[in-house]
Amino acid sequence: MEIENLSEIKTTYSADEAYQKSLVYFKGDDLAARVWVNKYALKDSYGAIYEATPDDMHRRIASEIARIDQRYPNALTEDEIFELIRDFKYIIPQGSPMTGIGNPYQIASLSNCFVIGNNGESDSYGGIMKIDQEQVQLMKRRGGVGHDLSHIRPKGSPVKNSALTSTGIVPFMERFSNSTREVAQDGRRGALMLSVAIKHPDSEGFIDAKMEQGKVTGANVSVRIDDEFMRAVEEKRSYVQQYPIHGNDTLYQKEIDPTLLWKKIVHNAWRSAEPGILFWDTIIRESVPDCYADLGYRTVSTNPCGEIPLCPYDSCRLLAINLFSYVEKPFTKDAYFNWELFKKHIHAAQRMMDDIIDLELEKIDAILKKIDDDPEEAEVKRTERNLWLNIQTKANEGRRTGIGITAEGDMLAALGLRYGSDEGTKFAVEIHKNIAIEAYRASVMTAKERGPFAIFDAEREKNNPFIQRLKEADPELYFQMLEHGRRNIALLTIAPTGTTSLMSQTSSGIEPVFMPVYKRRRKVNPNDKEVRVDFVDEVGDSWEEYVVFHHRFKQWMEVNGHDLTKNYGQKELDDLVKQSPYYKATSNDVDYHKKVQMQGEIQKWVDHSISVTINMPEDVTEELVGQLYMEAWKAGCKGVTVYRDGSRSGVLISNSEKEAKAEEDEKNHASFPVIRPVVLEADVVRFQNNRDKWIAFIGLIDGRPYEIFTGFLDDEDGILIPRWVNEGLIIKNREADGSSRYDFQYQNKRGHKTTIEGLSYKFNPEYWNYAKLISSTLRHGMAIEKVVDLINSLQLDESINTWKNGVARALKRYIPDGTEAKKQKCQNCNSTNLLYQEGCLTCKDCGSSKCG
Structure with a gap:
């Protein structure tokens, strides 16, 4: 066959070819290369890979965003966008946008986060099954989903069917959890947040549901706690639960001692890191979209990590700004933060985020066309089609964005500021205050060029605390917003940035560095004269120990003249850390109270929410966990998660700790x-x-x-x-x-x-x-x-082999998450770095998972 257009021929790569090229790109960082190839390189359903390095991906993304930007005045060029996103240096589209923008091989959403629901009214089986189907339909398009269960009537309530009484919330938690686990997402499991109001009479059962081994393993759970409950706990007085949870026309009420329920929440979080807590009145009070609650923007739940509270059928796309890259002369006495470049890039980031909404609307059109073209009967497709029409309406009408950050810990260290110190917190708050002001200014300027979001009404927003804060900080910005409106209903978040930080080689999100340096082991052939044997395990296998440096700690070493080729002993490594700006500034070092206060101060400048974890040692008391929760509420946090070391397995720990x-x-x-x-x-x-x-x-x-x-x-x-x-x-x-x-x-x-x-x-x-x-x-x-x-x-x-395999499968359910799998290799990348997660073997290097 004669080929008419050679430019249409696409080069493909094997997984190994892409890995080898990416390994060069990431300067030998094996984990970053594997994560990028497995999760983000453009590939079709047959496994053909069309991108060799992230440069190819960034060019694909830049081309598509530039195509949209050309529709509007003062357009950015493809090269300008490419320079902003290349090398993960300044602006990083996260997750779904990185995978999906310009991807012709998947019909998937660009949104990271969705919330669904029945507007808190329908608790019929039909309504519940509708939510179950909507959840599955979203997850198959790559989105993480949240929904609230407070609309379901409590256990024992009369119903007019053959059961006579309601089963309550807990059985439906298991249903939604199982549905999540059933949906395959190219090797990644679905992500689900289930929430319930503390005012609901079944909230205690909800809080306890995950404490039973193997139950509700496919969902994160969080309790929506109101101010009245917190005051009742503090003042040691009674609290009334009711159904429905809103209004005076109640079908059921009961008066409880809130301290008993509070202690249960604290105990379970101390024991298992769940449930998370959402300070719901703070969320609603501060929420700009809730100024439009009567128009369908009443917040009902959050996405799976809690950083985006949303109304039903709204969605959000995430993007991170790499804070470390704005530190000039990092790790020197002359280090400084480049505010001018930073502010310029915030404007570009907000403009790009608005372009990505247009790209998402194109994706939704493609999803709707796919649904229409499917051969099923219209009745079968109705729920899925209506779901995407609802999402299309919210995305088009509100144009919500999610600008966040990564590398906060590295930025502070590079400036010589200790994470958690008063000086470090003050600087961090100034960073987020400037992000808020400049992102909102960019949204106002974009509204001037492109028009405001459809339902913008300054009168509705005038008493909102977040808008009032912006007005006080920058009156000119506020009056510009009165004149031109705003392009986006809400703009800001701080999300976890797991794989993003791996590829940008920085600390994750708002968190401090977990460990600046640690040791790993590599299995070796003891007869090889070129290797060093440092350890022989109980079965006789030989291992070489090698030091792994956090990338920016390594940069600090280079800047300050330390030898990177030396085989350091543990004491020497400890001494190195003591000399560095990372000393007493890691996840387990930062003072808990200081971190809570820091989160509360930064939250004032984030219109959505913050995903952050308070890390605590294994021997911390339950009383201290409860104290921190109370402090977080008073500090203005919208949510809080406590992780006590050992309450969940799988966290990287030092050899002595192991x-x-x-x-x-x-x-x-x-x-x-x-x-x-x-x-x-x-x-x-x-x-x-x-x-x-x-x-x-x-x-x-x-x-x-x-x-x-x-x-x-x-x-x-x-x-x-x-x-x-x-x-x-x-x-x-x-x-x-x-x-x-x-x-x-x-x-x-x-x-x-x-x-x-x-x-x-x-x-x-x-x-x-x-x-x-x-x-x-x-x-x-x-x-x-x-x-x-x-x-x-x-x-x-x-x-009898079938019996043997069955016994092994049954017992695997009880292996604690994070347990290392000995003497086994990943079938995808041959790594021996395998962990059990929910009974499945998961490779820490490439992310692939095998069950059974």
Whole structure:
């Protein structure tokens, strides 16, 4: 075939070719190169990669934004935009915009965040199922979703259907969570935020829902706390919960002691880092879009990380400004911040964000066309089509943007300011005040050229505290806004910037540096004369230890004449850190109270919200967590999350900390009673291997597996129990030596108990014998991941391999998130840096995940 236009031929690359070229681009940074290739390089559904380095991606993005900007006066050129975004130096489109702009191979949204809902009114099954479908439809287009459950009537409320009474909020939490986990997003799981008002009578059940192992694992959860509740806790007086939560026409009321519920929130957050807290009255009071609440802009929930409170069917796109890049002569005594360039770039960033809204509207048109062209009946497609029409209306009408930042920690260090110090906080607040003023000024100037957002009304906004703050700081800006309007209903946020900071090689978002330097291990061949063996593990594998420097810490070392090629010992590394501006300024060093105050001060200049975590050591008390929550409310924070070290696994820790944790784990593993209790709480896990359906009965002590028995499910030789059985389960044993009969008991929907007698008689004898051996290892405290390794290593006949795989799969659910997987390799990139996450093996290097 004769090719008419050679310019239409696109070069493609293999994953390895793109990785090697990107490795050069990132100057040898393996993790940054793998993250970019796996998550952001332009690729089609067959795996062909069309971009070799981020330069190609940035040129694609610049071309598309310039195409839109040409529609308006004073347009930016493609080259000007490219210089702003190249090398992740100044302006960084985040996540969905980076992936989706100019991408012809995906019909996906450019929005990072969505909130959906029924305007807080419909709690019918039809309304709930509509939300469930909308959630799934958004996630398949790459968006993170939030919605509030306060509209669902509390447990036990009368309903006019066969159930007679409502099941309440908690079962629907599990439904929405499961839906999230079912949606594949090119290797990334869906992201969901579920929230509920503290005023709702089921809020206690909501707060406890995730404390049960394996429950609601597909969602973040946050409680919307009002000022009245906080005052009631502080003053030790009663508080009234009601349904509906708004108004005086209530169907149900109850008076509670708020301190008991407060202590539960604090305890659960101390134990598991959830629920998060949303100070709802502060959010609503400060929200500029809520000036238009009667026009459909009443805020009802937030996106999954909490930084964008939204009304139903609104969405937002995110962009980060790299603060470190505006520090001239960084890490020297002559370092200074380039305010002039910074302000100029804020204006360009806000203009580009408005262009990205136009690009998003084009994407929505393509999504709607795809829906219309699909062969399903119109009735099947109706919910999805109406969803995107609603989102289109909000995006076009309000034109919401999400300008944020990254590298706050590195910026302060480069200027010689310690994160968390009074001086450092004062400078950080000045940064965000200037972002607010200049972004709003840019939106006013853009409105002058392009027109204001459709429903702009200065009279509605005149008493809003955020607008009043802007007026006081810059009266001229305010009067320009009165004259020309504003292009965007709300503009600012501070989001987490995980992969963004990896690729910009800076600290993440508003957070301090996690660790300026740490050690990692690389497996080596001990016979290779070119390698150094620093460590031999328990199975005889040899490892070389090497030091990993945070990129900007390495830059500080270079500027200050420290040798980067030297093999430093731990004491030398500690001494280096002490000399640096990162000393006493890492996540675990920063004073908690100072960080809360810093967040509150910065929040005054962010019209949406801030994603930030208060890191605390493992031995911190629950009382201190509660104290910090109270301080955060008084400081004007819109939300707060506390992470106590060890409350969730998976955080990078030092070698000495790992050893101490291992010793503590050994103590914990040996804490089971010597004699088996007569009755154990139980869990049921159903799964399928090949065509066989299986069920596992797992006896638990303190939520940890103590024994496991498995067999066929729902066939003539197997066990038949209802699908809904997963609560109130126990396993009874009549004698303590484990040789007697085991009975399984559950409650039916009317509260009556049903017993399946003699589990041992229901199984193939060979399965039962192996189950007793495996249960013995569990009872003697062997770590779950090691039990799984043991099961996988069993050499069994082919006829019993399905059983073996099923037992391993069932137990993997109980491996704590963040546990390292030994002696296994990533099938995608061959890395040995694997962690268990929710029972799945996840590669920390390339992000791929494998379950089962």
